[in-house]
Amino acid sequence: MEKLKQRILKDGQVRNGEVLKVDSFLNHQMDIDLLDEIGAEFQRLFQDENITKILTIEASGIAIACMTARHFHVPVVFAKKAKSLNLDGELYTSKVHSFTYDRDYDITVSKKFIQSDDRILIIDDFMANGKAMDGLIDICHQAHAQVAGIGICIEKGFQGGGDRLRKEGYRLESLAIVESMEPGHIVFR
Amino acid sequence: MEKLKQRILKDGQVRNGEVLKVDSFLNHQMDIDLLDEIGAEFQRLFQDENITKILTIEASGIAIACMTARHFHVPVVFAKKAKSLNLDGELYTSKVHSFTYDRDYDITVSKKFIQSDDRILIIDDFMANGKAMDGLIDICHQAHAQVAGIGICIEKGFQGGGDRLRKEGYRLESLAIVESMEPGHIVFR
Numbered sequence: 181m182e183k184l185k186q187r188i189l190k191d192g193q194v195r196n197g198e199v200l201k202v203d204s205f206l207n208h209q210m211d212i213d214l215l216d217e218i219g220a221e222f223q224r225l226f227q228d229e230n231i232t233k234i235l236t237i238e239a240s241g242i243a244i245a246c247m248t249a250r251h252f253h254v255p256v257v258f259a260k261k262a263k264s265l266n267l268d269g270e271l272y273t274s275k276v277h278s279f280t281y282d283r284d285y286d287i288t289v290s291k292k293f294i295q296s297d298d299r300i301l302i303i304d305d306f307m308a309n310g311k312a313m314d315g316l317i318d319i320c321h322q323a324h325a326q327v328a329g330i331g332i333c334i335e336k337g338f339q340g341g342g343d344r345l346r347k348e349g350y351r352l353e354s355l356a357i358v359e360s361m362e363p364g365h366i367v368f369r
Numbered sequence: 370m371e372k373l374k375q376r377i378l379k380d381g382q383v384r385n386g387e388v389l390k391v392d393s394f395l396n397h398q399m400d401i402d403l404l405d406e407i408g409a410e411f412q413r414l415f416q417d418e419n420i421t422k423i424l425t426i427e428a429s430g431i432a433i434a435c436m437t438a439r440h441f442h443v444p445v446v447f448a449k450k451a452k453s454l455n456l457d458g459e460l461y462t463s464k465v466h467s468f469t470y471d472r473d474y475d476i477t478v479s480k481k482f483i484q485s486d487d488r489i490l491i492i493d494d495f496m497a498n499g500k501a502m503d504g505l506i507d508i509c510h511q512a513h514a515q516v517a518g519i520g521i522c523i524e525k526g527f528q529g530g531g532d533r534l535r536k537e538g539y540r541l542e543s544l545a546i547v548e549s550m551e552p553g554h555i556v557f558r
Contacts, residue, residue, distance in 0.1 A: 239427035
């Protein structure tokens with residue numbers, strides 16, 4: 181998606197080699213008109229997949245998932261990263277390793293919100309190693325729901341998660357794939 | 370907002386006296402078409418306030434803030450509940466007490482995303498004691514930005530946070546104010 185790539189080139193900042201900061205428009209401050217166009221693009225890409233639900237993970241995935249869901253007119257479910265006192269009933273749980281924080285954490289989704297006849301579009305802002313995505317896919321499998329597609333705003337291609345998932349057979353569409361980056365110089369695939 | 374109240378009566382569940390679960394449509398699974406109508410209603414209520422930015426707090430506030438911002442065409446900024454390794458630069462920080470978890474936590478916003486000439490609309494899904502809202506207001510004050518309005522989906526009127534903020538002079542609009550509740554019986558103000 182050319183508009184997203186141009187925005188990354190304009191406002192993205194590379195830190196410590198592997199961190200691409202896009203917090204001025206994507207995941208801390210959010211340019212809603214851009215997110216709405218991102219949502220429309222995901223709808224165009226996955227319009228033939230009979231999507232029944234969008235799944236994402238808190239926190240920054242929620243904005244993009246919502247702005248995508250409004251083009252599909254389907255509900256959004258977001259996986260939670262910590263057990264909440266108000267999350268009762270039966271839960272799907274999957275363990276995710278965070279390289280950013282170097283620790284494992286559980287993600288949870290209430291069982292009542294994913295059904296075996298759901299065709300799920302998983303949406304997230306970033307993909308690097310794909311560990312959070314593995315957890316979301318695992319939850320879909322536990323629910324016997326179909327992963328009909330995966331939509332990512334920015335894939336860090338050099339970290340390999342996206343290519344691994346494509347090899348595993350998932351339909352993964354990333355709107356911008358960063359092949360390499362250093363301060364002041366970002367190269368897209 | 371009659372449609373929201375009807376949905377609360379239909380799908381809301383009262384637990385342990387003080388917990389109103391609306392996780393099937395508002396804050397775990399989200400009915401995006403309803404959220405879009407909620408956003409349009411906030412736009413109608415605050416259209417004369419020259420809103421420049423919407424501020425919310427992760428995680429469940431993000432969905433409603435985004436679906437509101439799309440009607441205003443202004444950016445959303447969400448306060449983070451934990452310090453992130455990727456959140457560098459100068460931060461506004463405020464301490465919030467959570468009654469749900471009985472502990473204090475810090476909320477943070479990058480200083481670069483709130484300016485002294487901003488007119489902020491603060492959006493959240495719930496208001497109970499108003500402690501999280503106090504933190505968001507504190508951050509706006511630190512930035513010398515104007516709190517032009519506060520929009521809440523569900524206010525638990527019997528917990529007093531909303532009335533306290535109204536007395537302090539804030540323009541607070543709640544789409545549904547629960548005056549009392551017990552299992553199977555919810556009364557709106």
